[in-house]
């Protein structure tokens with residue numbers, strides 16, 4: 001018997017582990033371990049849990065239609081997985097396990113414990129790197145060290161993919177046979193424990209089929225204009241595929257393949273190349289996470305910045321969380337996050353930089369808050385994005401980056417449409433005042449004045465970073 005162990009790869013297409021299991025001798029079965037304690041300890045958003053569990057139900061049905069039973073085991077936390085897997089292996093006479101590799105520290109430790117247990121049972125495990133386009137330890141600088149500068153990494157990433165990219169197909173042996181989806185009751189019980197308002201779930205469709213449709217729609221409608229439009233939050237210009245990519249209902253290989261095919265159309269070439277760059281960022285942060293375990297212990301990528309003394313001000317933090325900072329673009333973005341479980345990339349940078357630099361709150365508080373709300377909450381991308389924004393991470397620019405929230409607003413939401421939608425108190429203002437409502441306080445009695453001034457932030461923050469560097 002061959003066993004496919006599903007984790008964050010909830011699909012049947014472009015899935016090497018499934019493909020290889022089907023090509024091996026003997027029948028195939030599958031398993032997924034629900035680890036809610038693990039989700040709790042990482043503050044995983046209820047919306048993301050809902051997305052994963054519904055995607056799991058769809059996967060179970062899809063596999064059953066192809067003669068494969070998906071077992072779902074309620075495992076609590078990762079420490080329970082080796083024993084629970086061992087029981088399943090004994091019960092079904094499993095000889096080989098196939099899975100997609102995972103790189104965060106806890107996942108790697110879980111897999112080491114499983115490997116030791118399976119070794120005792122004489123069961124072979126084969127892992128595949130399908131959650132990324134380029135496996136995280138493949139590309140090294142001339143000195144043999146991991147890449148920490150994105151532009152240099154991207155150059156090598158392009159070359160590697162040119163030589164090695166292939167996309168696994170759906171094996172022919174997946175003929176229509178039927179099996180039973182054995183795990184539905186366990187998934188439904190777990191779903192009963194997830195409480196998410198319909199106003200949030202109505203916005204999203206879990207599962208592989210919806211993700212494939214969304215990819216097709218995005219490539220057909222928006223990819224060509226991606227470079228031009230992607231920074232403007234009032235436009236529907238980005239793919240909204242991050243939840244699918246992080247739960248694995250869609251593979252990065254399918255995205256890359258679709259974008260490369262679209263490049264044969266000259267009109268789409270530039271947009272597609274730009275979008276492929278985002279898939280490279282995704283891989284970049286995954287290889288950073290895999291090769292710098294201190295990130296998984298909550299530490300900064302730049303060790304000297306762990307000496308920074310952040311303020312710990314609950315009122316400021318709460319105002320940021322609730323979109324009451326008095327800076328319209330920041331507030332609109334935070335309200336979008338809480339109301340939809342997603343935030344536009346430009347705004348993730350603006351809000352993260354605002355919390356860490358203007359409000360001088362520890363970036364880890366913001367990282368946790370994002371995780372508690374994002375449908376696409378993903379440790380590598382979230383930590384990478386937060387550390388980049390807080391200047392504790394991999395940003396390679398030679399100057400100190402502090403976004404001016406008003407300039408960002410004037411530049412990326414010039415007409416104030418995004419702000420007017422999410423901060424309706426401001427919708428009557430003209431497209432000049434909407435970025436600086438404090439200039440007309442009588443028109444907006446219900447909107448707060450700026451919680452901190454922008455003036456002086458750069459100097460204060462630069463001094464603190466200098467101090468930390470000297471003290472290190």
Ligand code: FAD
Pocket residue numbers: 230238239240241242243245246278279281282283285343344345346348349352370374376377378379381382383384385386389
């Ligand atoms: P598109 O623009 O269509 O991009 C396509 C895909 O590329 C995305 O779905 C995503 O998988 C990947 N991607 C795009 N930008 C980045 C990036 N900067 N870093 C890594 N991958 C990227 N992304 C997450 O998936 N999960 C997170 O928890 C997360 N947290 C973030 C926190 C901060 C502070 C910042 C600055 C960025 C974060 N990002 C995160 C990256 C990015 O904002 C989202 O991936 C993107 O907004 C998702 O929208 P989309 O699917 O429409 O992206």
